Amino acid sequence: MTVFPGFTLPDELRAIREQVRRFIQEEIIPLEQRLDPDAPEIPREDFVRLSGKTKEAGLWALGIPEEYGGGGLDTFSMCVILEEMSQHRMGLYVPGCGVFGRNPPPAIWAGSKEQIQKYAVPAVREGHETFWAITEPSGGADPAGAIQTRAEKRGDRWVLNGRKVFISRAHDAPWGVVFARTDKSKGRGGISCFIVEQGTPGFTAKPFKVIRTSAVPTDVVFEDCSIPAENLVGQEGQGLELAFDLLVKQRFPYSACNLGVAVAAHRMAIAYAKERSTFGAKLAERQAIQWMLADAEVEIRAARWLIWEGAWKADRGEDARVEASIAKLYSSEVLGRVIDAAVQIHGGYGVSKEFPLERWYREARVRRIGEGPSEVHRMVIARSLFRR
Numbered sequence: 001m002t003v004f005p006g007f008t009l010p011d012e013l014r015a016i017r018e019q020v021r022r023f024i025q026e027e028i029i030p031l032e033q034r035l036d037p038d039a040p041e042i043p044r045e046d047f048v049r050l051s052g053k054t055k056e057a058g059l060w061a062l063g064i065p066e067e068y069g070g071g072g073l074d075t076f077s078m079c080v081i082l083e084e085m086s087q088h089r090m091g092l093y094v095p096g097c098g099v100f101g102r103n104p105p106p107a108i109w110a111g112s113k114e115q116i117q118k119y120a121v122p123a124v125r126e127g128h129e130t131f132w133a134i135t136e137p138s139g140g141a142d143p144a145g146a147i148q149t150r151a152e153k154r155g156d157r158w159v160l161n162g163r164k165v166f167i168s169r170a171h172d173a174p175w176g177v178v179f180a181r182t183d184k185s186k187g188r189g190g191i192s193c194f195i196v197e198q199g200t201p202g203f204t205a206k207p208f209k210v211i212r213t214s215a216v217p218t219d220v221v222f223e224d225c226s227i228p229a230e231n232l233v234g235q236e237g238q239g240l241e242l243a244f245d246l247l248v249k250q251r252f253p254y255s256a257c258n259l260g261v262a263v264a265a266h267r268m269a270i271a272y273a274k275e276r277s278t279f280g281a282k283l284a285e286r287q288a289i290q291w292m293l294a295d296a297e298v299e300i301r302a303a304r305w306l307i308w309e310g311a312w313k314a315d316r317g318e319d320a321r322v323e324a325s326i327a328k329l330y331s332s333e334v335l336g337r338v339i340d341a342a343v344q345i346h347g348g349y350g351v352s353k354e355f356p357l358e359r360w361y362r363e364a365r366v367r368r369i370g371e372g373p374s375e376v377h378r379m380v381i382a383r384s385l386f387r388r
């Protein structure tokens with residue numbers, strides 16, 4: 001019988017977690033302190049230098065299967081590691097500033113051997129960005145109903161026409177996956193997944209500004225964008241299945257980053273409350289502050305448990321769609337509450353750019369909208385209750 005490993009993490013995993021923690025403290029945090037507080041990424045030369053170090057230390061691409069050049073860790077282990085990797089200023093959207101490698105969109109692993117070798121393997125090796133394009137101007141919460149971008153077969157090519165919005169990094173990532181309608185008459189079963197390369201004629205992506213500076217979203221247009229037939233990923237009509245698979249698989253690591261930033265903000269709030277005095281006593285002695293910190297502690301522990309349980313189920317091949325919604329919903333909302341309390345405890349310094357709290361406060365707001373708004377996750381959870 002497999003025992004839920006939450007109580008005793010394997011020694012090897014604890015050792016990796018410790019290595020990552022030290023790397024973040026010794027290399028990433030001091031580097032970020034030298035950059036603009038809103039810097040979207042680290043300079044290229046630092047990326048090359050630090051990724052050289054993580055590769056040497058065996059910390060590169062930990063969540064990618066070993067056969068494709070990664071560390072082969074499962075989702076549960078990656079959640080444990082990402083909680084550490086995200087504990088720095090850019091950590092919510094660029095855990096470890098990308099120097100531990102980046103994951104291509106999970107849908108690519110459903111592709112052919114040739115697609116994996118041509119696209120996924122170099123992305124893993126170089127740690128470059130990729131994009132995934134589902135959301136359209138007609139809506140992102142309900143992609144099954146909203147996708148209108150069309151892909152039409154013409155000879156040995158697919159021709160894409162339509163528009164996507166809020167597509168992170170599509171202006172500079174070398175390639176990404178795009179979900180488009182191949183058969184209008186088939187509803188959910190009429191959507192397919194394609195690989196689109198940067199620079200393909202008829203593909204344009206214009207960045208626009210939002211509340212966060214990392215992972216900039218873009219407005220994408222396909223205008224008679226012709227791609228080879230072999231760029232179809234999986235089967236024709238399988239797109240939505242791959243999209244939901246992609247979203248479910250991403251949700252546990254995504255939630256672990258929420259948790260990591262919440263942990264970091266909470267730790268800062270505790271330290272500040274122990275140091276700062278007002279009206280002749282430390283903030284830590286005030287019940288109003290103690291209760292904020294106590295509530296944050298409870299919510300952080302609960303979020304960790306929900307993420308770990310769901311990731312563990314997913315690794316065992318169990319249906320973890322509801323657990324993914326629970327983890328995503330709860331961790332995003334806890335993140336917002338914990339940062340809000342930490343900002344309040346820091347007073348004016350909470351909103352100054354001297355501390356990362358201000359950036360986290362803004363960036364955390366997107367977490368209740370992206371990857372499915374909170375209301376949609378509540379809907380998924382509620383539906384599961386009525387199905388029982």
Ligand SMILES: Cc1cc2nc3c(=O)[nH]c(=O)nc-3n(C[C@H](O)[C@H](O)[C@H](O)COP(=O)(O)OP(=O)(O)OC[C@H]3O[C@@H](n4cnc5c(N)ncnc54)[C@H](O)[C@@H]3O)c2cc1C
Nearest residue numbers: 132133134135139140141166167168217370371372373375
């Ligand atoms: C910064 C940023 C980056 C993003 N990056 C990407 C990306 O890389 N790729 C990509 O494909 N998408 C991306 N998105 C899009 C994101 O996934 C969508 O914004 C999200 O799914 C919501 O879609 P929408 O904005 O169209 O809102 P809508 O679908 O119009 O929903 C609006 C609001 O209505 C409410 N709502 C919706 N459905 C229900 C319901 N059933 N019950 C109750 N209330 C409901 C929710 O409050 C929701 O916020 C990104 C978004 C942002 C903000």
